[in-house]
Structure formats: C-alpha cells, structure tokens
Amino acid sequence: xxxxxxxxxxxxxxxxAEVPAERTRMRFADYATQWLVRNLGSMARSSQxxxxxxxxxxxxxVGSIYLDQLRPVDFRQWLADAKRPGxxxxxxxxxxxxxxxxxRAVTQILDEAVEDGLIDSNPAKFRHxxxxxxxxxxxTKGARGRRLTREQFLTLLHHIETSPCSEDIRRLLLAIxxxxxxxxxxxxLHWDDYRDGELFFTKSVSRGELEYRTKTGEDxxxxxVIWVVPPLAEVLELQRRWLLTTQHPALKTGLIFPARPxxxxxxxxxxxxxxxxxxxxxxxxxxxxxxxxxxxxxxVVPQSLRRTLENLDRGAGNEPLVRRxxxxxxxxxxxEIYSQVDRGDREAQGDALMLYLFGPDEAPDEAPATETANRxxxx
Numbered sequence: 001x002x003x004x005x006x007x008x009x010x011x012x013x014x015x016x017a018e019v020p021a022e023r024t025r026m027r028f029a030d031y032a033t034q035w036l037v038r039n040l041g042s043m044a045r046s047s048q049x050x051x052x053x054x055x056x057x058x059x060x061x062v063g064s065i066y067l068d069q070l071r072p073v074d075f076r077q078w079l080a081d082a083k084r085p086g087x088x089x090x091x092x093x094x095x096x097x098x099x100x101x102x103x104r105a106v107t108q109i110l111d112e113a114v115e116d117g118l119i120d121s122n123p124a125k126f127r128h129x130x131x132x133x134x135x136x137x138x139x140t141k142g143a144r145g146r147r148l149t150r151e152q153f154l155t156l157l158h159h160i161e162t163s164p165c166s167e168d169i170r171r172l173l174l175a176i177x178x179x180x181x182x183x184x185x186x187x188x189l190h191w192d193d194y195r196d197g198e199l200f201f202t203k204s205v206s207r208g209e210l211e212y213r214t215k216t217g218e219d220x221x222x223x224x225v226i227w228v229v230p231p232l233a234e235v236l237e238l239q240r241r242w243l244l245t246t247q248h249p250a251l252k253t254g255l256i257f258p259a260r261p262x263x264x265x266x267x268x269x270x271x272x273x274x275x276x277x278x279x280x281x282x283x284x285x286x287x288x289x290x291x292x293x294x295x296x297x298x299x300v301v302p303q304s305l306r307r308t309l310e311n312l313d314r315g316a317g318n319e320p321l322v323r324r325x326x327x328x329x330x331x332x333x334x335x336e337i338y339s340q341v342d343r344g345d346r347e348a349q350g351d352a353l354m355l356y357l358f359g360p361d362e363a364p365d366e367a368p369a370t371e372t373a374n375r376x377x378x379x
Contacts, residue, residue: 024118025066025067025068025118026066026067026118027063027064027065027066027067028058028059028062028063028064028065028066028067028070029059029063029064031067031109031113031118032055032058032059032063032109035055035109035112036051036052036055039051040052044204044206045206046206050101050105051105054101054102054104054105054106055105055106055109057082057102058078058102058105058106058109060088061074061078061081061082062074062075062078067110067113067118067119068118068119070110070119070123070124071123072123072124072126074123075103075106075123075124075126076126079099079102079103082094082099082102083096083099103124106124107122107124107125110122110123110124110125146298146299146300146304146307147304147307147308147310147311148297148298148300148304148305148308150312150315150356150357152297152298153177153308153312153357154357155295155296155297156177156291156292156295156297156300157174157177158295159291159292159294159295160173160174160177160291161174163287163291165287165291166260167242168239168242168257168260169283169284169287171235171238171239171242171257172186172187172257172279172284173284173287173288173291174231174232174235175232175235175236175257176284176288176302176305177305178229178231178232178235178309179199179226179232179305179306179309180302180303180304180305180306180307180308180309180327181201181226181302181306182204182281182302182303183281183284183285183302184204184205184206184281185201185203185204185205185224186256186257187204187205187255187257187278187279187281187284188201188203188204188205188278189201189203189255189256189257190253190254190255190256191240191254191256192254193256194228194236194256197227197228197233197343197346197347198225198226198227198228199225199226199228200223200224200225201223201224201225201226201328202223202224205278205279205281206281224328225328226326226327226328227325227326227327227346227349227350228350229350229353229354230350230354231354236256239256239257240256243258248261249261249277250277253277255277255278257279258277258278258279259276259277259278259279259280260279306327309327310323310327312353312356312357313326313327313349313353315356316349316352316353316355316356316357317352317356318349318352318353319345322345322346322348322349323349325345325346326346326349326350
C-alpha cells in the first residue's frame, strides 16, 4: 500500500494525524508475524491453528498498513466486506462467528502493540455485533457460567442413562457429567491414567490429534487429578468390560473411550493414512446437547457441569480444601493444597456427595477396586 516512508507519511497526513518520529514503525503484517513467533510456542496445537489462520486473513486485509495508521474504520470495512458473497472467491460470505474470531485475534495482537509502545490505543477495540443492532455474545458464555440444581443434575443423569444412543457414547456422557472435564481431555485418557481411584489429565484430543498440553494440566509432572466417585468408577468398569467382551481393535492403544471401528476406518480412508482411534469431540457434544434438550434443561457445556459439581460438593458440606483437591484445580496454590489432603478426606468427599445426591437408601454401592478395573488393559 505504501512502499516508502515518504508515501506512508503522506498517507497518514491524509488521514489527519501526525507520524511520531521517535517510534519504530511497523506494518501490521510484520508485527503480527513477530507476535506469532513470540506466542505460538506456549499454545496448544488448536490455538496455534486458530491464531495463524485468523492472522493470515487479517494480513490480506490490513497487513500493508502501518500500525500507527490503522483506524477502526479499516477493521469495520474489512469485516463488512467479508460478509458479502464473493469475498476471497467464496460463493457466500463468512459467518458471523468466524468474523468474531478474526476480530478477537486482531484485538489481542494490537493490545500487545500498545504494551510495546508502538501505538497509543488499540484501533480494533470496538463492539463487533453478530446481528444488526444486537449485542455481541459468545455462544457458550452463558452456558459456561450456568450451573444445574441438584434436581436438574439428577434429571440429566436419568436421561443420559435412558438415552437411545450407543452404550459407549452413553458411558462417555456419564463421565462428562461426573467430572465436568472437557470432552477432548476425556477422549485422550488411557487406562494408565486411571490409577489408585483417581484420573490424571495431561493430554487432550483436538481435530483427531493428541496434544500433550491441556488448559488444566500442563504436563506429566503437573497433571490435573480428579477423584473418581463410585458411579464414575462403575462407568469405567463397564467400559473396560465392553472393550474386552467385544475385543475392540483399539484395545492395544489403551484408550478408555476409543472411536468405534467403522468410524476410525472411514476416517483413515478419507485421509489415506493410518487409523487413528481418537474419537471426535464434536460427536459426543452433539449427543449431549440432544439429551439436554430432551430433558428440558437449560443448555450446559462441560465447564458448567464442573461448576455444578463444585456447588453440589458445597451443598454436601465438603470443606473447600477437600473440594479443591478432589476436583483437580491446578494452580500452584491448589497443588500445594492437594498435597496436604489425605486419601481418607477424598474418600469421605465422594461418600458425602453420594449421600447428598441419592439419600441414605439409594446411594450406589462401593465400586470395584481400581486394580480390577485396570486389569487386562494396557497402553
């Protein structure tokens, strides 16, 4: 757009502003590239793809403009153009959710440009509405902050257990309900991650790939650990028996919730590559949404189920220290607290929760020992 500094100064003057001579001037594309190099290494693979893709779209639109020449109208015009048919050769324009993602990525990049002293304010900070005249709102914002009552949670469990979906999907949904974990984290679990009555989370599945980093467990030395209550232990035991009885081809992988053979084989044929036994998180999410709708409950996501369990634990009278340890918070302070909570406290937490949910007469029997649940499976 501006090939020389003189042209850039003239262009800026046309916009009615001065160019600060003391600043290092950079085009948006150059700064965005530096930002990616600086930040991608600390991101999960899915986040790397998200920011790389969104930055590439922004570079095509405003990459040649200097940072101190950018105005809000540049981004408004770009997003408006991208909605129209024919943009980038597309038959239809881009969806509002996609445009909101572009806008968030650019806003975050320019926030750091402000911190680096390259610009005084962020020109991309304006409200991007998905609907004309409407308010911006993420699809899961309300669901993440929502929690179910005791009665609603029991209703959800009942509808999952009576759902007409396949047995393995039903058990996966129960695991989601009893842990509040992200679906990708559960799908990455191996039987070696289930030991001594606890689940250890250090990996996640995203787009059919295994990521050795999650949002809640940083690495093998600092996992997120969740205490397995009796109903969840029963679910895991039933899943183990099902894998052994059906002689599932993925037994050798050690995955707790592998993809069904026909799905894995179909995926391998599409890619022309070897079979991947990781189940797609979206499949389970769609079934969960359907079950929740049939139960007449407000929309919830795994994060809101985690919030639900925390509040149920509190209603059961469990101490905050034990709740933090049993639910696997992984901040440094939470890890120190975890080391001070003994096994007896965590067992009592699970018993108190079962008593609070089901009452003294209907509480589930104690689940089989973990050693039995792990027998016959390996990574």
